[in-house]
Amino acid sequence: MADKIQQLRNEINQSTASTQEELEAYRIKFISRKSVLGELFNEMKNVAPEERKAYGQAVNEVKQLAEDKFRSLIDGLEDSKENTGSKAPIDLTLPPMVNLGTVHPLTIIHNRIVEIFQKIGFNVADGPEIEDDFHNFTALNFPENHPAREMQDTFFIESNPDIALRTHTSSVQIRIMENQKPPFRTLAPGRVYRNEAISARAHCFFHQVEGFFVDKNVGLVDLKQTLYYFAKELFGQDTKVRFRPSYFPFTEPSAEMDISCNICKGKGCNICKYSGWVEILGSGMIDPNVLENCGIDSEEYTGFAFGMGIERIAMLKFQVNDLRLYSENDVRFLNQFKNMS
Structure with a gap:
């Protein structure tokens, strides 16, 4: 069981997502209710009582790792969208551009x-x-x-x-x-x-x-x-x-x-x-x-x-x-x- 947990840890660390579809596939596999982590929690009943505490702690660590990785993948995907194309750099010294309305001529x-x-x-x-x-x-x-x-x-x-x-x-x-x-x-x-x-x-x-x-x-x-x-x-x-x-x-x-x-x-x-x-x-x-x-x-x-x-x-x-x-x-x-x- 420890080998399976370590294998999931390695797989999470190596995961990448360059498209929205890849990000959704990661979420389904590691974050959703029917993810592989859910299967690990279901195995808790088969673990010897004296090992359950250590087992539960190890699975929770992998779950936290998977959620942190998911957030980093989201941030990376958004950054790649913003950097796509030939946008001019933002000049932070410019005054804010506010598009105000006007009173109708009538x-x-x-x-x-x-x-x-x-x-x-x-x-x-x-x-x-x-x-x-x-x-x-x-x-x-x-x-x-x-x-x-x-x-x-x-x-x-x-x-x-x-x-x-x-x-x-x-x-x-x-x-x-x-x-x-x-x-x-x-x-x-x-x-x-x-x-x-x-x-x-x-x-x-x-x-x-x-x-x-x-x-x-x-x-x-x-x-x-x-x-x-x-x-x-x-x-x-x-x-x-x-x-x-x-x-x-x-x-x-x-x-x-x-x-x-x-x-x-x-x-x-x-x-x-x-x-x-x-x-x-x-x-x-x-x-x-x-x-x-x-x-x-x-x-x-x-x-x-x-x-x-x-x-x-x-x-x-x-x-x-x-x-x-x-x-x-x-x-x-x-x-x-x-x-x-």
Whole structure:
């Protein structure tokens, strides 16, 4: 029996493993439950009682030797993998390389818009993205079957045509006005959905910021001065602003606001269609019907509202010509904004 133990000791010492398969074969032979060492322990019952102590000690020593050898074979195999190929030596004097993420460009613009309006007293509100017909259309002066509803292609819930993905964050305006008492000075940013073909200039979902101010004696001059302030804070003090008459069911009078193209500085380019102007938002005085739908006396209170697309603002601010890039999560695109947050 002593000869068998010595033979195993020699075999363990001479064992090598240059592949994972050879390492596994060693483990099965010397470490596993059904290994040759297990057989030696089973022989304990056949050893004379006076020799069992010495025998057990000898077998335990061989077991320890086998486990130590197994660990050394693992280390040797890992070292050989690391040294394979033409890796450059590690320079321990270099600073640690940490791959940090970045704030999304739409988040950058969202935060900047909120910051600008918070400086003049606007608070931020949120609302559900799945809305009912009343909050998304009816309360905003969209009569049932009115052609104005066709201005926005809507994603309706098939099982309930009264429920839809909101087409604008104006629905938040209704929820605030029907549940609180004026004055209101609120900003409502969020994601909205419209059933549109996806292209460089349109998407089936985008992000919008709705703002509204309701109080006594609020006039058109308040709307214009608020938006003048916003445009110059975001795009620079040299930015020129103009208003053009427009139509929205929930405001009267209504206007779209343009700024001088910040890419060509008003000289004309493909972004502004060589006009020197770029439209950035819609606005107007809140229609009295909207106030009355929310239980607010339109004889006592007036207000204005405006809405803008964050993607459109980001395209102008960062000179991006394809808004699909904002939702594709291409790290090559996103890494360009690391130092802008």
